[in-house]
Amino acid sequence: MSQQRHGSTPGETDGVPAFPDLPEATIARLPEYLRALHHLAETGAETVSSEGLAAAAGVNSAKLRKDLSHLGSYGTRGVGYDVALLVYQIEYILGLDKNRAVCLVGVGNLGHALAGYAGFASRGFRVVALFDADERKVGEEINGLIVQHIDDLQRIAAEESIAIGVIATPPGTAQLVADALIAAGVTSILNFAPGVLSVPSNVDVRKVDLAIELQILSFHEHRKASLTALPGGRSAPAESGNQEAVGS
Numbered sequence: 043m044s045q046q047r048h049g050s051t052p053g054e055t056d057g058v059p060a061f062p063d064l065p066e067a068t069i070a071r072l073p074e075y076l077r078a079l080h081h082l083a084e085t086g087a088e089t090v091s092s093e094g095l096a097a098a099a100g101v102n103s104a105k106l107r108k109d110l111s112h113l114g115s116y117g118t119r120g121v122g123y124d125v126a127l128l129v130y131q132i133e134y135i136l137g138l139d140k141n142r143a144v145c146l147v148g149v150g151n152l153g154h155a156l157a158g159y160a161g162f163a164s165r166g167f168r169v170v171a172l173f174d175a176d177e178r179k180v181g182e183e184i185n186g187l188i189v190q191h192i193d194d195l196q197r198i199a200a201e202e203s204i205a206i207g208v209i210a211t212p213p214g215t216a217q218l219v220a221d222a223l224i225a226a227g228v229t230s231i232l233n234f235a236p237g238v239l240s241v242p243s244n245v246d247v248r249k250v251d252l253a254i255e256l257q258i259l260s261f262h263e264h265r266k267a268s269l270t271a272l273p274g275g276r277s278a279p280a281e282s283g284n285q286e287a288v289g290s
């Protein structure tokens with residue numbers, strides 16, 4: 043996964059620092075806070091304590107307070123955080139107010155499931171195009187979108203101002219697809235194909251690999267087993283497990 047530096051720009055917009063210098067780990071947790079805040083807003087909550095929000099997001103409250111302090115958000119003593127304001131601040135920092143156009147390349151088993159997922163729109167993204175190289179898939183309709191041929195990527199990316207491309211092709215073609223996306227003006231890539239992509243420095247890549255997540259869980263299983271095998275039967279802490287979002 044490539045690491046992005048987020049430069050600091052002085053000045054504030056409506057109480058939100060224009061671009062605070064955020065640690066990558068904080069950026070990775072902001073979507074979790076946002077998800078929890080949306081849920082709180084749906085239940086009618088107007089304010090939330092740091093402990094309440096931390097519990098809903100599955101992190102510890104000290105970490106949450108530090109993360110939110112990077113946004114200039116400290117909450118009010120005895121009241122907590124204003125839910126609507128915090129939603130606005132996090133959405134602003136994540137750039138979700140832009141409703142960015144996303145395309146998906148590779149409409150096979152995984153691509154089909156992703157293309158049919160309604161959750162992207164509710165999280166601030168418009169999936170505007172689906173591409174595949176297989177003529178038999180071109181023309182198929184999924185979730186209101188017609189699968190286009192990959193040869194039309196350049197034209198459609200320009201027409202739709204596509205900024206983010208999702209790769210769900212076999213690993214052997216992922217680099218070719220990444221090159222085509224970049225040539226078409228895409229500057230952010232979410233890659234589901236195993237392997238490392240070579241991209242220019244202005245392009246950000248996030249990689250999702252569920253097998254890696256399982257391997258990390260396997261390590262924790264291994265560690266817990268070795269702790270219980272210690273003399274005296276020392277066991278792993280039981281009151282609260284670790285929760286990390288996939289990809290963070």
Ligand SMILES: NC(=O)c1ccc[n+]([C@@H]2O[C@H](COP(=O)([O-])OP(=O)(O)OC[C@H]3O[C@@H](n4cnc5c(N)ncnc54)[C@H](O)[C@@H]3O)[C@@H](O)[C@H]2O)c1
Pocket residue numbers: 147148149150151152153173174175176179192210211212213215218219233234235236250251252253
């Ligand atoms: N990240 C994860 O956790 C995860 C989970 C499952 C699969 N995967 C990966 O996702 C990828 C897709 O898996 P799948 O099971 O959907 O495969 P699949 O074979 O069912 O689908 C791949 C699709 O890509 C298309 N394709 C191939 N080359 C192309 C190109 N140059 N341009 C456009 N389309 C092209 C194929 O026609 C096909 O429709 C694989 O790389 C797989 O390893 C990752």
